[in-house]
Amino acid sequence: MRRFLPLLLIPALAFSYRIETENWQSGKTFTHFLSAHNISLDLYYSLPNQVKRALRTIPTGSRIFLLKDKDSIKQALIPLGGGKQLQIIRKGKKYIAKIIPVKYITKTEKVEVPIENSLSYDLFEKTHTNKVALQIQKIFQHKVDFYKLPRGTRVGVIFKKKTRFGEVKKVEILFATISNRYYTKVAFLNPVDHRYYDQYGRSLKGEMIVSPLSHYKITSPFGMRFHPILHRWRMHEGVDLVSYYGAPVKAVASGVVIFKGRMGGYGRAVKIKHRSGYITLYAHLKGWAHIHRGQRVKAGQVIGYLGNSGLSTGPHLHFGVMKSHRWINPFKFKGKEAKFILAGKAKKRFLSYIHNLLDRYKLACRTKIFNRKKAKN
Ligand SMILES: [Zn+2]
Known part of the structure; x- marks a missing residue:
């Protein structure tokens, strides 16, 4: 006997019924089930079409609860999915069926x-x-x-x-x-x-961190470099990632858009502030996705498209990460962004x-x- 007795079935227990369970086997149909338990198929035909449909797709292995006396069913509970079940009850010599919520x-x-x-x-x-x-x-x-x-x-x-x-x-x-x-x-x-x-x-x-581009090559890492257009040594405050023109650019973590517009040499850009205080910058975009300032974005959400706007020698994404007003190496961003405090x-x-x-x-x-x-x- 199971340690837990189904509440619905308890009132009947006084008459020494027993509870059995049956696993729905692959290929089994509801009509097989009825025949096996000597229940008239009329019961099936009396059911609404929606229930018949649900009975056709009972997943293999579903647990059926049966309350039996001698060899016949007094009650049966068959899961229909969506938190519903079919209750079959013997009333006199006939069986009736009801749809009830799974408890x-x-x-x-x-x-x-x-x-x-x-x-x-x-x-x-x-x-x-x-x-x-x-x-x-x-x-x-x-x-x-x-x-x-x-x-x-x-x-x-x-x-x-x-x-x-x-x-x-x-x-x-x-x-x-x-x-x-x-x-x-x-x-x-x-x-x-x-x-x-x-x-x-x-x-x-x-928090989940995703890459700003699905496929890319790093052409310019973070740190001091000789600027290709300005022809001067300058700090490169991010990384340059190359992919095809128009490639979707994604927010690396969830956050709020705090800037969308033109940013001098960075061209069309987006800035996102993340919950942990980090800010990410996406620059040289061809254009923006349907986003606006103040909007919440999710990690992986497309915010714009890779382009060549601003001071740029070719289509690429300039990706920057700022912490406490300082640009940091985006490759050190992973894991750090992660914790919520x-x-x-x-x-x-x-x-x-x-x-x-x-x-x-x-x-x-x-x-x-x-x-x-x-x-x-
Ligand atoms: Zn750059």
Whole structure:
């Protein structure tokens, strides 16, 4: 008997019915299903066309729940997708069918375990799903080597899980920590922006950085160079990237357009300010995409087209990155841009949220997280 009893089916249990599950096999049709359970095909023909269509595309492996007495079905639940299911109920000698929403149960749980075998094994033992370990691995990827966890490593996790008939459908990690005598790694899901942060409000993962052009060649790197048009030694405050005339130029990270227009020698240009305080410049454009000053753009969004405007010896993109009013080497931009650091009100709100969360779930690791001196990045 399953540990969780389907709520819908509970009232009938008093009469010693039993619950069975069946996996929808490839090639199986709804009419096969009806015949196999001695249900008249009239039931199928009575259904609206939309439901018939949905029944034709039940994914292989879908779980069907059956409530049976002796050998006949009292109730059946068949998933239709889109959060709906078909409920078949025996009424006297006939069967009727209804479309009802799939019911999920959402619960928040905490688990604290020493890792004795492996993260996935030990967490599966406790949570009965592999989803918790998988997500923890994703959250701490590049930060923790899960194949070489030191002896005595402990894992603590608070997670929300969505279940259907005891089967875990979705897991969302609210907090996770991995600690041993060498390190303590911490991740909190910030409900405001859905990113994971450590206990100091520093994001675990960076923002996506994309290349401003899909294909390019670097013709002039960052640094001092003899200017090809001005014929003088000058600081080259960016990199020159060559691609074909009209090639789409993309924002390297999400941000706000703070300049769109002509910029002297840089010709047609765009400047984008990113959340981390960096500003990126895209110059010598042929023209702009449909963007305007003040507009939010996403990483990878096309903002203009490669051209030859301003002081330029041929079609290329001048790409510059500015930090605290100084141009920096764009190749050093990667990774640095990455971190989000909460500050001001956002940080206050985040800190009070995480303290509340740990107080509510009373984790033993709490003191370890907050009593340690601020770790270096
Ligand atoms: Zn340049």
